[in-house]
Amino acid sequence: MESKTKFFIGIDVSKPYFDASLMCVIEHQKQPIQTIRFENSIQGLKHFHDWLKKNKVALNENTLLVIENTGIYHRLLWAFCCDKKLPIHIGNSAHIKWSFGIARGKSDRIDSIRLCQYACREADSLKSTGVLDPTLLRLQDLMASRRRMLSQLNSNKTYLNELRNISDKATRQMLERVHRDAIKGLSESIAKIEAMMKKIIAENDKIKTNYGLLTSVPGIGNLTAIYLICCTNNFACGRSGKQLACYAGVVPFEHSSGISIKGRNRVSNMANKELKKMLHLCAISAIQSYPEFKGYYERKTGEGKPKMSVINAI
Template sequence: MKTCSKFFIGIDVSKPYFDASLLCVIDQQKQQIQTLRFENSIQGLKEFHKWLKKHKVTMNENTLLVIENTGIYHRLLWAFCCEKNLPIHIGNAAHIKWSFGIARGKSDRVDSIRLCQYAYRNAEELKSSSILDPVLLQIQDLMASRRRLVSQLKSNEVYLNELKNISNIDNRLILERLHRDAIKGISNSISKIETLLKKIVSENEKIKKNYDLLISVPGIGHLTAIYIICCTCNFACRRSGKQLASYAGVVPFEHSSGISIKGRNRVSNMANKELKKMLHLCALSAIQFYPEFKCYFERKTGEGKHKMSVINAIRNKIVLRAAAVVIKQMPYISKYNVLA
């Protein structure tokens, strides 16, 4: 009689190394969890592959590997799984941590065992992450670099403004000149990144198609469209509008408990703050330049709604429209313009 074997792997990734835990389930009988540490390098992945072969791990749907999203540290492992056709689930760190319940003690080895057990318990619900796309990774890295440079630019501009309080004029002029040179250099770097982003988007047919659909939505501009594509892996994860809105932190949730807590509905603090900030600017732009949103804003504020509550509703509308145009593969057409 043929035995049925399933394998569940949990890996805790750090910069220098990763800890792997392996649970074999043979004919629905759990075996002892095996653990081992490997270097987070090409050589370490070769050793990891040998370790998997030693335990007769199959590289197919009978195996599931779970890791937390670590930004860049898990990329080698992600590429390895894509190359070997090993199903991998890259999970949200906070969501996975809360699923452990009350957990006492912490170490890399213990965390890998917990991830392994998480994979076993939730195997039916966990979806494999999309295949590693080098173009999307390049765009993500460029967007992250631009974000850092913009932060540095604002910091230098603020300091340059504060230099006006220095009484020593000669010293102030020297510092102003130095900071203006720095601001000019940072501004040039930001411009080069934005030019490169446009070039990459225009040269990739799949990304360009979704990009054109996104910028057809009122309020969404060049950078916001690219960032949404990054967050959704060019919508490979098939996020619905409601899921994307929740991820962006623009969905209000009920806040009440019995008779002691009766607060108004509020958005969750668990959100992609960068995307939320971009959507806020999109909403302000939509209110200013698009009659559809301008009329909605004026009507709701006239009814006594709080200004920020209405702006959040517009952010939500923009996200829902963004997801809809990509899912339907049709550009946005405003009914307001059609009726007008």
């Protein structure tokens, strides 16, 4: 028998604390929203749990908790919900923000109230986010660390090339020696991270299977395969192929309105730019390495198709 009481919780998460708003719906009648703030720590989550028990919040399917994806700051809360079997929806920040319509004023407390109202309004369409997977989180953290180190490595290499214009030979040689040591250290650290990721994949059968399927696709390399696994929660997030292509920013959309705007179809800027960059390089590699893709590219560009459009199709 369906419960006559529903609970909707909206939480705005930041690094030091999180603001929670609770709405109770009894026999389809909305009760006043309660708001409170807790520390974003293990101790704070204990107080949050006590607050839920005090308000007799059911830790089952009759309750829905909604938060925005904040990177690493919401992980403690996510782990808490998984441990307590509390349904949680981790939503895209932009999607949630636009659902508010015209909204004036902003604070952590107000945002939590809006998230609570959003949870109540969209409850039928929101899907619970899957259980936190420590293996995927490790891969995500390693990928993020590699990306930061790679940025530092490229920065050091660029500066090392620019040192050639320095007139003082002694200063140039000293700085070159320092930067070469930094470049060597960063290169070794990146290699260690890549080895760690391969070891993690080898020890997990589900991830290993999808990794093997991805790397069997022409042009898809090791890092792109790992990044796709991280972005899709090992393809357990329920995205279709079209949705994933849209997320990667390679799907063209119509751009026209009335008689004044007759633009050609174009991709949207709302995309995962890092994934788009990786897939773009994979497509270029496929064109250069596989005659089938090269023939397709030359045929389509010969027909007058824009080069980027053909690359996105590949």
